[in-house]
Amino acid sequence: MQVVFKVQRYQPERDGQPYFQSFPLELPERATVLDGLHQIKDERDGSLSFRRSCRSAICGSCAMYINGAYHLACNTGVETLKAQEIVVSPLPHLRVIKDLIVDMQPFFEKFERALPYLMTTTPPPERERLQSPEQRRAFEEMINCIQCAACYSACPMVWTDPQYLGPAALTKVYRFVSDSRDEVGRQRLALVDNDHGVWRCHTIFNCHIACPKNINPTWSIQQLKRKTIARRLRFWERG
Numbered sequence: 001m002q003v004v005f006k007v008q009r010y011q012p013e014r015d016g017q018p019y020f021q022s023f024p025l026e027l028p029e030r031a032t033v034l035d036g037l038h039q040i041k042d043e044r045d046g047s048l049s050f051r052r053s054c055r056s057a058i059c060g061s062c063a064m065y066i067n068g069a070y071h072l073a074c075n076t077g078v079e080t081l082k083a084q085e086i087v088v089s090p091l092p093h094l095r096v097i098k099d100l101i102v103d104m105q106p107f108f109e110k111f112e113r114a115l116p117y118l119m120t121t122t123p124p125p126e127r128e129r130l131q132s133p134e135q136r137r138a139f140e141e142m143i144n145c146i147q148c149a150a151c152y153s154a155c156p157m158v159w160t161d162p163q164y165l166g167p168a169a170l171t172k173v174y175r176f177v178s179d180s181r182d183e184v185g186r187q188r189l190a191l192v193d194n195d196h197g198v199w200r201c202h203t204i205f206n207c208h209i210a211c212p213k214n215i216n217p218t219w220s221i222q223q224l225k226r227k228t229i230a231r232r233l234r235f236w237e238r239g
């Protein structure tokens, strides 16, 4: 298959502006966009920089903006894009460190602020904390998040409010608020009940469109808003 990869290049300390560089490629059938980038790096220009690790849509490191949409480069078949020209850019609205590598620090700092781990206040049982299949299903969708930051990059509220926790971190809060084993729900809801938390979300749904795992953070945030109000009215029981 013959395609042209048009890749955004940028080295801030050297280049005045980002620019696109074209690479005509011959790729095998079923090659992914990541395969194409590897071919460029291995055979044409070793200085091309991009993140990747698992090559299995699990680690989230290869999220990019490809032909006008958010994708994981490792599970996006070139053929499926149905285009002769594959335009590859870094995640928009995040600071570019080099070429396709963006600064993920603010994203992960906010993720950390969301306390993304199970917390309990009661002594641990002799064995594990049990959960029924139904209780487990309550957060089924949210655990598929691979922290690729596509939703974060796509959210206009993130662009305009640097303090906003953002869709991924808020989805993580909802994941633990929904977990029957977690015992600090009130603390979690208090954390997001402010102008930089759930109330900053304007239900734009960009995050849902961008998510390569088809998670719907907008829905999770709306559920959090409901629970936040329940907490204020003292209807929230757990934690």
Ligand code: FES
Residues within 6 Å of the ligand: 051, 052, 053, 054, 055, 056, 057, 058, 059, 060, 061, 062, 063, 072, 073, 074, 075
């Ligand atoms: S390389 Fe891990 S998600 Fe693509």
